[in-house]
Amino acid sequence: MAAGAADEVGGLLVAGVFLLVGFGSAGCNLTVEPDLTLAVDSDSVDPDAVYEITYEIHGDESGPIIETAELSDRTSLNFTPSVISTTSSSTKVSVEITDVSTQG
Template sequence: MSTPTPPQPDFPPPLPPEPPKPAKSCTNAIIIGSAAAVIAAIVATGIVVVQSQDKESAPATTTASSAPAEDLATTAADEPEPEPTYSELDADSFTIKLRTTDRQCFGSAGCNMTVEPKLSYLGLTDDIDPDAVYEITYEIRGGDSGPVIETAELSDRTSLNYTPTVLSTASASTKVSVEITDVVVQGQ
């Protein structure tokens, strides 16, 4: 005879509990913590660098004023920046020499030569107004035709514009000299 089978229950048997997951190692926490520390170090370094650059460009010392802050703001706004002052230039402000750029001699007939002014300022170039144009008049002596008067223009403190001068001399040994006679600021 066969043994009767017990009746089936109305609901399925409970699932066996899942075995607990093994604890993850602390590697995730270590990685996240390390990344946060590196980011914090980079940000802190950037702040220190920016602050040190700001300190280098700031004046070394500052002084406090006893005037109220309102007075300082109004006074600074009311006072215009002082105009820079430049030296007054005259003939004694420069030295001049002649540079011979071309010479053709013809025995006893003398020489033809081309000369250019070589000008030097005796002060600091910062003393010269960069916006002014100075007309520097000079006289060349030693040519057969007598003294020659020329003018050069000095602008932007260092730019000298002139026309080369052609002279005839009695011989190759004739000395040619130059002297500044006047310095005038254009427009004055």
């Protein structure tokens, strides 16, 4: 299962598929991990900059979850997988990229 999202900030377009892996019958526990792609030529990305990509996960029984992934060296993506719980197996889970900012 996957959810998609995209955002453009300062000329950097990031598109992503967020991988959702879950189990359960009534509600589900899901692990959400970003699998992001730059939608621009990587040569146009500052190799010395660190990009913080903030995204919001919807569908958790306690409400939206906000997470941040860091992109550095044009290709290195660092993130912590998120574990969410849904109230039922039919709950729609979605992810929205809400911000991309440059550090450095």
